[in-house]
């Protein structure tokens with residue numbers, strides 16, 4: 001459904017992504033793990049066109065083209081077919097929880113207001129926040145904000161939702177509620193690509209794990225393979241370090 | 247008691263000239279805000295040249311005393327128009343020169359206020375808007391602008407009050423505004439009742455400034471209230 005080949009990105013002459021290739025099938029729940037600075041955020045941002053890639057190829061949503069040859073229309077197509085859940089939520093602070101969700105439906109998708117509200121309420125229900133629909137982001141806890149962020153993404157029914165460390169900004173006691181929502185999404189067949197430091201999520205929820213370091217995909221495979229029998233030395237070292245820290 | 251009567255009397259004589267002050271101020275606020283918006287956009291743009299030019303402009307304008315700016319425009323512009331466009335603008339209503347000078351003066355602080363208000367709204371909200379399918383303009387207009395507006399409001403009001411006060415220099419190039427009127431009244435009274443006259447004038451400026459402050463705090467309150475009442 002989504003195929004990335006040879007994706008490259010550098011900042012000011014500094015190579016951050018050095019040729020990333022992977023594909024996402026419908027229903028996949030892919031966890032991307034790796035040390036800080038390895039380019040995970042940059043990877044999600046270039047695929048979703050928030051950053052311009054310097055090279056590579058994408059086929060997705062009817063597009064089959066080099067990143068650098070994408071025109072405005074292609075970029076719109078990509079943006080309309082992905083969802084994004086940000087590390088720091090990025091809710092619209094001047095809109096209520098409900099309006100955060102209806103905004104994209106009404107303004108971008110031209111859905112009728114009443115219909116948009118219905119869709120938004122369903123999304124809020126899935127993340128368990130029906131009773132907070134009229135709260136502004138400043139009146140919600142971090143966990144609740146992130147759940148609104150997730151509801152905002154699923155309401156648009158994108159082909160794939162990208163999550164960039166959705167629980168990293170949360171107090172530890174709020175991480176669970178967000179992971180629970182993500183697990184429910186995964187169980188209901190939502191296609192997800194999740195950058196995470198939550199090894200439990202990577203191991204128990206995803207069907208594929210990608211280990212990234214230094215702008216490369218070092219290895220990828222089933223959670224069982226990566227966690228129990230990694231082939232690369234770097235993967236082993238990373239997992240030993242991170243798991244011994246818990 | 248005598249003084250109060252006098253002041254009230256002078257108020258009556260001064261107030262008809264308030265429309266000059268209002269026209270000059272309002273025009274400069276509107277034009278200055280537009281110019282400030284362009285400057286802010288230039289300072290936030292990708293182009294290094296635009297950014298540098300705009301920031302030089304802002305520093306220069308900020309360092310120019312209002313009275314000098316008014317004289318520069320009043321004496322300089324006719325020369326400029328003569329030299330460049332071979333047009334004679336000596337016949338222009340003098341008010342125009344004040345409006346141009348105040349517009350230039352107002353645009354500098356306003357551009358800074360707009361820029362910092364814009365920057366205070368996290369870039370992430372723009373990205374979130376793009377990834378729910380809205381265009382950059384839609385996101386700016388519906389998400390960023392309303393928030394930046396609230397942030398900018400108090401400082402903007404402050405600049406408006408400053409502009410109002412700088413506008414009291416309008417008389418220096420011979421426009422008959424309230425200040426000029428006050429001078430005439432004092433002259434007509436052979437220099438008598440001068441402090442009562444200027445006291446009346448000061449009162450008018452105080453009331454306008456207070457009204458601006460009050461208006462702004464009402465708008466701010468209504469924003470805060472909106473957020474409080476909706477969520478129970």
Ligand SMILES: Nc1ncnc2c1ncn2[C@@H]1O[C@H](COP(=O)(O)OP(=O)(O)OP(=O)(O)O)[C@@H](O)[C@H]1O
Nearest residue numbers: 011012016034035036037038039040041042043165
């Ligand atoms: N806008 C930018 N300008 C310059 N360098 C950048 C920019 N964004 C990221 N980088 C650099 O790119 C590298 C990869 O960053 P990235 O945020 O993708 O890493 P990450 O894997 O997401 O790390 P973390 O786990 O800490 O979130 C880092 O060295 C970072 O400093």
Ligand SMILES: [Mg+2]
Nearest residue numbers: 040041042165
């Ligand atoms: Mg990151």
